[in-house]
Amino acid sequence: MERVIFHCDLNSFYASVELLDHPELRHLPVAVCGDPDSRHGIILAKNEPAKAFGVKTAETIWQARKKCPELVLLPAHHHKYREFSRLVNHIYQEYTDLVEPFGIDESWLDLTGTLHLFGGDARALADRLRERLRCELGLTISVGVSFNKVFAKLGSDYKKPDATTVISRENFKQIVWPLPVTDLLYVGRAAAQTFQKFNIRTIGDLARFDRESLFTLLGKNGVQLHDFANGLDRSPVAPATQHTPPKSVGNGLTFPRNLQGREEIRAGVTQLADQVGTRLRLQHMKCQGVSLAIRDPDFRDLSRQQRLDSPTYLGREIAQTAMELAESCWNMDHPVRALTVTALYLVPEEEAAAQLDLLSGPLERKRERLEKLEGALDSIRAKYGKGAIAPASAPRDPGEDRHAPPPGGSRSYLEEP
Known part of the structure; x- marks a missing residue:
């Protein structure tokens, strides 16, 4: 079917x-x-x-x-947006139990098994859904209808606002292939730069490119993108109740003023690493790698990453690795506008068996004490709020209330597979 x-x-x-x-x-x-x-x-x-x-x-x-x-x-x-997102997805669930949120404002719906209950016409049902949200919530949606998730998303982007686009097996080459290759889901900056070198500018160019050559250029990701371009995506719509562990956890901060010198940069890194460690523990995950991204006042970015000897969710260990990365790639006399610390290569806490060596006994006992300490800090934050306790070195504006939450354009994210 x-x-x-x-x-x-x-x-x-x-x-x-x-x-x-x-x-x-x-x-x-x-x-x-x-x-x-x-x-x-x-x-x-x-x-x-x-x-x-x-x-x-x-x-x-x-x-x-x-x-x-x-x-x-x-x-x-943001509380309003979360509530409206909940209301919208509740309406979607009246048509199918297979609803997969993709961010706060997008969702996939698999109607394969339920479309016949609503007349059997996919376009008509999409139009009805658009009308219902407009009347009941005062919001509009664009709907892509297709035979896979990738093309359905391209359909919702194809015509906005408040439109329905059907991409079928019969018309996808006419609709999808002329689009820029960067419109395709999961074509990131690195892949786009590689494609440009080989004159792959449209999704059609990618679909016609040699599949084995793409594997050589981009590994499994290249083959997957080739499949996407040819309409071969078979990924299921996974309801939100089916929890998928994140691939990475990161926090970034644009500081109210530029950081100057090693100590201020260390303070910023420590603040972010502490937040990342807290979120890892909430997810019951440990990381096996750390990345650091640095932005200067002219919006130039530099990033580095490093594998860890042992999995961790300790903020101090994440901070130590991030500072090693900073010192290896950044002139500490140059100002820093923003930092992002990301925990990579996550594994469940119970599977994170540390590598043993001759010093493993004392080191593991020390780590156990540190994990208990950071767990106690998590309990304080859970009871009194995120700003209740933080690294003393966290960068702040002169005269700022020391008990206030850290300032700046903070952003945090979970990267899903």
């Missing part, structure tokens, strides 16, 4: 939710953003009039206002 997969993408989600409370602004260019007075204020979402001025998500507020001086800025209310 041919699969029927929907990808539903809420249009300008954050901005749409905010405009429910400000209908008088709908015709104006509007963006949801961070604090306009801080350096790390960035555009989180924008409405269609703002898009017409070229305003882009993730650019800084000052860049957006250069393009659109009349841009109306609204603060973010």
Whole structure:
């Protein structure tokens, strides 16, 4: 039986939710953003009039206002977005129990086994779903309908806002293959740069490229992307209740002022590593590698990574490795605008057997004490809040309340397989 997969993408989600409370602004260019007075204020979402001025998500507020001086800025209310996301996915679940969220504003639905209950016409059901969300929640979605997840997502991106696009086995070469190869799911920066060297500019170019050569260039990822381009994705729609452990855990911070010198950089690394360690312990995972990304005031990025001798979820061990990476690749006299520390190659805590050597006994006893200590810190944070206890060296603005949570444009993420 041919699969029927929907990808539903809420249009300008954050901005749409905010405009429910400000209908008088709908015709104006509007963006949801961070604090306009801080350096790390960035555009989180924008409405269609703002898009017409070229305003882009993730650019800084000052860049957006250069393009659109009349841009109306609204603060973010993340609790609202989580609640609307929950309501939207609850509606999806009335049509199928196979609903896989992909971020807060996108979901895949597998309707293969239930479409016949709703008339049997996939396009008509997608249109009905769009109408229902518009009427009941005041939000619009774009829906891609296809026979696999990758093409369904391309369909929801193909025409916006508030549209349905059907990509079938009969028409996918006409619709999908002319699209830029960077539109394909999981084509990252490195793959795109490799493709450019070999004149692979469209998804069709990728589909026609020699499969074995792609394996030579990009390994298994190259073969997978070739399959995606040819409509051979067979990945299932996995409901949110089927938990998949993350592949990595990272935290990044854009600091209120540039870090200067080894000690300030060490303080920033320590703060982030402590947060990463805390999140690893919550996930009951340990990491076998650490990466560090450094951004300078001119937005130039540098990143390095390193394997660990033994799996860990201790913030101090993650910080030590991250500082070794910093000292190996960065001139400590140069200012730092932002840092990101990421734990890589995660394994479940119970499987993380440390490698033994002649000193393993004393070292393991010391590690056990440190793990108990950091566990106690986790308990304090759980009871009194994340800002209740933090590394004393965490970088702060002069005169800032020492009991306040750390400042800056903090971001954290879990990378899924």
